[in-house]
Amino acid sequence: MKIVVLKFGGTSVGSVDRIKKICRIISSFKKKKKQVVVISSAMSGVTNDLIKKSKLLSNNFNNAEYDALVSTGEQVSCALISGRLNHLGYKSRSWQSWQVPILTEGPYTKARINKIIVKNLLKYLKLGGIPVVTGFQGINDKLRITTIGRSGSDATAIMLAKFIKADECIIFTDVDGVYTTDPRQYKKAKKIKKIFYDEMLEMASLGSKVMQPTSVQDAKLNNIDIKVKSSFVSKSGTLIGSYKKSFSNQIITGISSTKNDAKITIIGVKDRPGVAASIFKPLSKNLINVDMVVQNISSDTRETDLTFTIKNDDLKKTEKLINQNKKISYKKLSFDKDVSKVSIIGVGMITTPGITYRMFQALASKKINILVISTSEIKISVLISSKHVKKAVAVLHKEFKLD
Amino acid sequence: MKIVVLKFGGTSVGSVDRIKKICRIISSFKKKKKQVVVISSAMSGVTNDLIKKSKLLSNNFNNAEYDALVSTGEQVSCALISGRLNHLGYKSRSWQSWQVPILTEGPYTKARINKIIVKNLLKYLKLGGIPVVTGFQGINDKLRITTIGRSGSDATAIMLAKFIKADECIIFTDVDGVYTTDPRQYKKAKKIKKIFYDEMLEMASLGSKVMQPTSVQDAKLNNIDIKVKSSFVSKSGTLIGSYKKSFSNQIITGISSTKNDAKITIIGVKDRPGVAASIFKPLSKNLINVDMVVQNISSDTRETDLTFTIKNDDLKKTEKLINQNKKISYKKLSFDKDVSKVSIIGVGMITTPGITYRMFQALASKKINILVISTSEIKISVLISSKHVKKAVAVLHKEFKLD
Numbered sequence: 104m105k106i107v108v109l110k111f112g113g114t115s116v117g118s119v120d121r122i123k124k125i126c127r128i129i130s131s132f133k134k135k136k137k138q139v140v141v142i143s144s145a146m147s148g149v150t151n152d153l154i155k156k157s158k159l160l161s162n163n164f165n166n167a168e169y170d171a172l173v174s175t176g177e178q179v180s181c182a183l184i185s186g187r188l189n190h191l192g193y194k195s196r197s198w199q200s201w202q203v204p205i206l207t208e209g210p211y212t213k214a215r216i217n218k219i220i221v222k223n224l225l226k227y228l229k230l231g232g233i234p235v236v237t238g239f240q241g242i243n244d245k246l247r248i249t250t251i252g253r254s255g256s257d258a259t260a261i262m263l264a265k266f267i268k269a270d271e272c273i274i275f276t277d278v279d280g281v282y283t284t285d286p287r288q289y290k291k292a293k294k295i296k297k298i299f300y301d302e303m304l305e306m307a308s309l310g311s312k313v314m315q316p317t318s319v320q321d322a323k324l325n326n327i328d329i330k331v332k333s334s335f336v337s338k339s340g341t342l343i344g345s346y347k348k349s350f351s352n353q354i355i356t357g358i359s360s361t362k363n364d365a366k367i368t369i370i371g372v373k374d375r376p377g378v379a380a381s382i383f384k385p386l387s388k389n390l391i392n393v394d395m396v397v398q399n400i401s402s403d404t405r406e407t408d409l410t411f412t413i414k415n416d417d418l419k420k421t422e423k424l425i426n427q428n429k430k431i432s433y434k435k436l437s438f439d440k441d442v443s444k445v446s447i448i449g450v451g452m453i454t455t456p457g458i459t460y461r462m463f464q465a466l467a468s469k470k471i472n473i474l475v476i477s478t479s480e481i482k483i484s485v486l487i488s489s490k491h492v493k494k495a496v497a498v499l500h501k502e503f504k505l506d
Numbered sequence: 507m508k509i510v511v512l513k514f515g516g517t518s519v520g521s522v523d524r525i526k527k528i529c530r531i532i533s534s535f536k537k538k539k540k541q542v543v544v545i546s547s548a549m550s551g552v553t554n555d556l557i558k559k560s561k562l563l564s565n566n567f568n569n570a571e572y573d574a575l576v577s578t579g580e581q582v583s584c585a586l587i588s589g590r591l592n593h594l595g596y597k598s599r600s601w602q603s604w605q606v607p608i609l610t611e612g613p614y615t616k617a618r619i620n621k622i623i624v625k626n627l628l629k630y631l632k633l634g635g636i637p638v639v640t641g642f643q644g645i646n647d648k649l650r651i652t653t654i655g656r657s658g659s660d661a662t663a664i665m666l667a668k669f670i671k672a673d674e675c676i677i678f679t680d681v682d683g684v685y686t687t688d689p690r691q692y693k694k695a696k697k698i699k700k701i702f703y704d705e706m707l708e709m710a711s712l713g714s715k716v717m718q719p720t721s722v723q724d725a726k727l728n729n730i731d732i733k734v735k736s737s738f739v740s741k742s743g744t745l746i747g748s749y750k751k752s753f754s755n756q757i758i759t760g761i762s763s764t765k766n767d768a769k770i771t772i773i774g775v776k777d778r779p780g781v782a783a784s785i786f787k788p789l790s791k792n793l794i795n796v797d798m799v800v801q802n803i804s805s806d807t808r809e810t811d812l813t814f815t816i817k818n819d820d821l822k823k824t825e826k827l828i829n830q831n832k833k834i835s836y837k838k839l840s841f842d843k844d845v846s847k848v849s850i851i852g853v854g855m856i857t858t859p860g861i862t863y864r865m866f867q868a869l870a871s872k873k874i875n876i877l878v879i880s881t882s883e884i885k886i887s888v889l890i891s892s893k894h895v896k897k898a899v900a901v902l903h904k905e906f907k908l909d
Contacts, residue, residue, distance in 0.1 A: 161593035190564035
């Protein structure tokens, strides 16, 4: 009998009515004669409420107690789901991470699952039971509860699918899959049926609404195919899988775009080894995330221009940090607050020449000026004026036959 | 170093501010150089909210899942308390029942603690740490979470005090102790400094606001002295202890009275073996609680009059059940809806003759008619008209020098 791992996110179990609904989904898999393992997140809002309480008690709440605290959210939702499944006549029980057990290593609040002992779960599955397992948590070698970071329930599902050798792993969430581009921005956006792990990773800005990049990475490392589906509407989802399985001949899988970016150019920086590090160190210390970085080759070898992008919100702080930075000297700072990054993503571009040209040509045909270019093996990103984003997405969506 | 067990009830940890307050109380014990073990209930309201959710999912929610569900309340409060203690600079950690472990037997929702392995707690105490232990719960031999009924946190405190050989066990609650009679009814009521277990048990109507009779029984069986104190105001509480320790020369410790009682008399019941059982069986089946029972000796040996008291709310149902009862025959049913039970309680009456007389004499002096009398070794109860209750409590309070 095939084993399927079903994971439900916070909004999917966000109310008593939602729990009734997902129990009908679970029931539909039992009716298909599958062995079902359920993983649940905390009911949406619950974890945030607990965190709020902890902050009121300490601005530096003890990490181990934080984990003991927030892990209760999943224990509640799993008991409620299992109680409901029993009510519907199914054999079911909740399993807290110490009962499975799910073994983790690493620090509190950021632990990693390194082993799941599935013996008892398998025994229970063979008896026809539905185990409902707490996501997001485990225990460490001191037998204390650990959590594996926000969205860690996805990681639990992936690791459980691995250790229990599941035939399927389905992540139920509040969106119905990954789209070729943001459907709210561009009407012709289509749901992607199948996407490779690396494409999904590069499409963070699209994909993060669906799955955290770390979870995609987990799935990739463990070679677990994941189906992302909505628990709200009955629609086919998106399959996230490995290179080994050929998906299609599509060159470009999706187009992502960012909002609220800002471009900074430091003109006439005295070039010496380590100057980039000197510029970025204070930014990093202040948790300012630098995205694209381009260093222009200057004709004067002793000076260079450095351009990078950050989030708009960080602009003032960044300006101040550069001005205060005594380790660098430069002629001028220039800013552009209204820029966006548009990226085309697809593993197909590795084997298909001319993609860069086609992208630039398509943008040029709409008179869209490219400010910065950055490329990886499966992604090409350009920085353009924010006012052109919609037009750029549309022309690229059409150019790469995603319409 | 002396070990003190401090237990905090739901209202005592009912908010973030309350948790800050009780952490100051805990701190005051540490400053007195004591080894402190903390037991906490769930924040007030939390358990009821979880129960409400379970009822919305099933009118017959699975008991094991119910326990997994409601046990999270204490896990939250303990993590919050421990987090706060860490913030204040103390070494502290929360211990869930499976981590201690607290071993229980018996059915879910009504389990009993039969062993607590205190080795790790003791080790932690010796290192100067403050363990904060979840009340109300344990694990069974299947390694599943069990709960020990409402107010079970008191039982946890008592059993932990026993196994850890604590020098003191203090129950912090929202009342500041046990009074000689209800202070709202009678102004001259005084807080009792020391009370024997059995007196406390007999004073259920006064004492239940402070401690559940089952917890008093637990304390008695394990010979653990308990101090009941308020966590809201800094006042001396009431010590509940054993016969072995002589408290004082007080004969009567307290006076309790009931509200909403009703008296039923079945007149001219055909007397035969088992007739009382025939009358009370259907009442018991319908969860009607019968309190005082008196059977008058009839001159006609084949007939008897049976009087008993119940709660007013159950009167109609009781009348119906007696009328429908085909196993008994009687002449007439009579009811009195406005009656109350007034009791004097004290271990001193065992060795002091004439207490009954003094009670009846005091009531007679105020022209209070006694309807039914019932006595135990340490308690004398009389049923009187409800309108005389205040007057009765006052005269008895004075008579037995409690004013």
